[in-house]
Amino acid sequence: MKNIIKNSLGSIHISKEVIAVLAGNAAIESYGLVGMVSRKVSDGIVDLLGKENLGKGVEVKVTEDELIIDLYIAVQYGTKISEVANNVIEKVHYSLKRFLGFAPDKVNVFVQSVRVK
Numbered sequence: 001m002k003n004i005i006k007n008s009l010g011s012i013h014i015s016k017e018v019i020a021v022l023a024g025n026a027a028i029e030s031y032g033l034v035g036m037v038s039r040k041v042s043d044g045i046v047d048l049l050g051k052e053n054l055g056k057g058v059e060v061k062v063t064e065d066e067l068i069i070d071l072y073i074a075v076q077y078g079t080k081i082s083e084v085a086n087n088v089i090e091k092v093h094y095s096l097k098r099f100l101g102f103a104p105d106k107v108n109v110f111v112q113s114v115r116v117k
Contacts, residue, residue, distance in 0.1 A: 002067040005101060014100060016062060020055035023069050023104075026095035027058075030087045032079035034115045037072050067104045069096075074113045085109040 003019065005012040024036055036057025059070040069092060075084045089107045097103040 001062055001064060002102070002105075003062050016060040017055055019060045019067075019069070019096070019100070020058040022096060022099055023060070023071065023092045023107075024055050024058045026092045027071050027073065027088045030084065030091050032076045032084035033088060034074040034076050037074050037112045066106070067102070068106045068108065069104045070108045070110060072110045072112050074115050075111055077114050077116045081111055081114075085111065 001013075003014045003016070005014070027033060028036065038056055057072045059072075061068040061070070071088060071092065073084075073088065075081055088109050092107050093103050
């Protein structure tokens with residue numbers, strides 16, 4: 001599995017929830033991002049998640065050879081959406097490589113809303 005680190009002393013299994021929280025914390029620091037939103041959008045209503053629920057705006061998919069992270073975000077009105085998305089991708093990729101020792105294979109960003117801050 002992609003989320004298992006093995007060394008001479010044994011192996012370390014990193015849960016999807018930990019990866020999701022790390023990715024959410026990294027993403028929230030990006031310029032132009034208002035916040036993370038729930039990945040389950042019902043009735044067209046999008047609510048921003050607080051700091052304690054950042055992992056709920058992130059979906060982590062782990063297979064034998066691939067780690068895919070989906071981020072659901074709200075961007076600030078007046079910012080270039082593609083730039084914000086690229087910054088989020090780079091920040092998440094860098095942070096996970098730094099903290100976990102491995103980087104995700106794919107980081108997908110889904111912009112759910114645009115907000116006036």
